[in-house]
Amino acid sequence: MDNRIAMLSIIVEDRKNTDELNSLLHEFGDYIIGRMGIPYKEKNISLISIALDAPEDVINNLSGRIGKIENITVKAAYSKI
Numbered sequence: 001m002d003n004r005i006a007m008l009s010i011i012v013e014d015r016k017n018t019d020e021l022n023s024l025l026h027e028f029g030d031y032i033i034g035r036m037g038i039p040y041k042e043k044n045i046s047l048i049s050i051a052l053d054a055p056e057d058v059i060n061n062l063s064g065r066i067g068k069i070e071n072i073t074v075k076a077a078y079s080k081i
Contacts, residue, residue, distance in 0.1 A: 001055040005033075005079035008063060010048040014071035018046075021069055025050065028062045 012018060025032065031054035038047045052059055059076060066074040 001057065003053050004056050004059060005081065006052045006054070006059045007077045008048075008050040008052065008059075008066070009075045009077070010050065010066060011073045012046040012048065012071070013044075013073070015046065017069050017071055021066060021072060024062065024065055024069075028052075028054075028058065031058055031062075 010021070012021065025035070031052050033051040033053050035051070036049045040047060052062075054062075056078075059078075063074050063076045066072060
């Protein structure tokens with residue numbers, strides 16, 4: 001299966017679940033191109049962007065598993081190439 005380039009946009013509304021999120025990101029680390037996290041202290045949330053180069057089913061798997069974590073929202077955007 002061909003790899004796709006994708007960005008995951010993650011909003012963390014409760015930091016108590018970041019250990020589970022970081023564990024998942026570590027598990028999929030071979031596919032991660034880069035990661036940027038922005039703590040937004042005024043709203044008590046964190047915004048995270050993850051750039052991936054992976055098969056589509058791997059991206060969907062990671063996104064789905066992140067989405068199951070309480071108080072964390074994730075959306076994926078795929079490159080057309």
